[in-house]
Amino acid sequence: MNTVYLNGQFVPADKATISPDDRGFLFGDSVYEVARWYGGYFLDLPGHAARLRRSLKETRIEWDEAGSIEEILEELIHRNSLGGDCAIVYFQVTRGAARRSHAFPSPPVKPTVYGFARSLSIDTLACERGVNLWLTPDPRWNRCDIKTTALIANILPYQEAQEKGFAEVCFVRNGVVTEGAHSNIFFVREGTLYTHPESNDILSGITRKIVIALAAEHGIPLVTEAVAADMIPYMQEAFICNTTGEIVPVLKITDQVIGEGSPGPVTRKIYRLFRTWVQAAGPAR
Numbered sequence: 001m002n003t004v005y006l007n008g009q010f011v012p013a014d015k016a017t018i019s020p021d022d023r024g025f026l027f028g029d030s031v032y033e034v035a036r037w038y039g040g041y042f043l044d045l046p047g048h049a050a051r052l053r054r055s056l057k058e059t060r061i062e063w064d065e066a067g068s069i070e071e072i073l074e075e076l077i078h079r080n081s082l083g084g085d086c087a088i089v090y091f092q093v094t095r096g097a098a099r100r101s102h103a104f105p106s107p108p109v110k111p112t113v114y115g116f117a118r119s120l121s122i123d124t125l126a127c128e129r130g131v132n133l134w135l136t137p138d139p140r141w142n143r144c145d146i147k148t149t150a151l152i153a154n155i156l157p158y159q160e161a162q163e164k165g166f167a168e169v170c171f172v173r174n175g176v177v178t179e180g181a182h183s184n185i186f187f188v189r190e191g192t193l194y195t196h197p198e199s200n201d202i203l204s205g206i207t208r209k210i211v212i213a214l215a216a217e218h219g220i221p222l223v224t225e226a227v228a229a230d231m232i233p234y235m236q237e238a239f240i241c242n243t244t245g246e247i248v249p250v251l252k253i254t255d256q257v258i259g260e261g262s263p264g265p266v267t268r269k270i271y272r273l274f275r276t277w278v279q280a281a282g283p284a285r
Helices: 024-028 043-061 066-079 124-127 150-162 206-217 229-234 265-280
Strands: 003-006 009-012 029-037 086-094 112-119 131-137 168-173 184-189 192-195 223-224 237-241 248-255
Touching: 003 066, 009 029, 024 086, 024 184, 024 248, 029 043, 029 066, 043 086, 043 131, 043 206, 066 086, 066 112, 112 265, 124 265, 131 150, 131 223, 131 237, 184 206, 192 206, 206 223, 206 237, 206 248, 237 265
Parallel strands: 131 168, 131 248, 192 223
Antiparallel strands: 003 009, 003 112, 029 086, 086 112, 184 192, 184 237, 237 248
16 A cells, blocks of 8 residues: 655555645645655755755745655655665645635644655656657746646646647747746757756756756756747757656657757767766665
């Protein structure tokens, strides 16, 4: 039976209940994080924990036990016997349960804290062959840097992309590419990597940060500069990256073929470097 974490306790999943007045349920007034477990260790757990704490600070959700995030995530893996598996841990914190009002509860209430772990393999076929993206206007709010559970503006374009046969979206705001519905986007032109700079318009991805660090370490030129949508036809490579999918080449964006329509040399190099980095990050390091 699956074990989840709820408000300080590890309980069977089918025994976990929350109030219908919870603000995460009513408003999406909550933040979350997803960490990847590689059969013995997390990938950059401190980075995920720090990002969750930042999201809590930015949304003014107060959780006194935020210092225990790492321990809780580790315990979820082990209580669900996932130690040797490839898995993810999902973790969220809401502002808590209170009478419905747009204003914060006064006096403040305790947050609702929930987490679960489940087995999830990497889609290696997508990593090897690549995927297609659907170019669409970015309808999201102006604080995409906060990892909030209020994701309807991500979900609707993503669902439309899925129904059109695309694996992910490529959002455009003010004429430039921002990111995907649940991934960061990189482009390559003449051997140089381009990606949107950190701002309120994108989520600061953990895998994105690793890619940037690997590029610097191995002498791959990189510019943190937004790519104009009308420059997409001139890009020679593209890839998306996130915690659950790692690094996935992009072959086409809507009707525009990227480069030769196959994973390019810089993308393949970044993928190899990332895989080496993941393996080196394990306990044997």
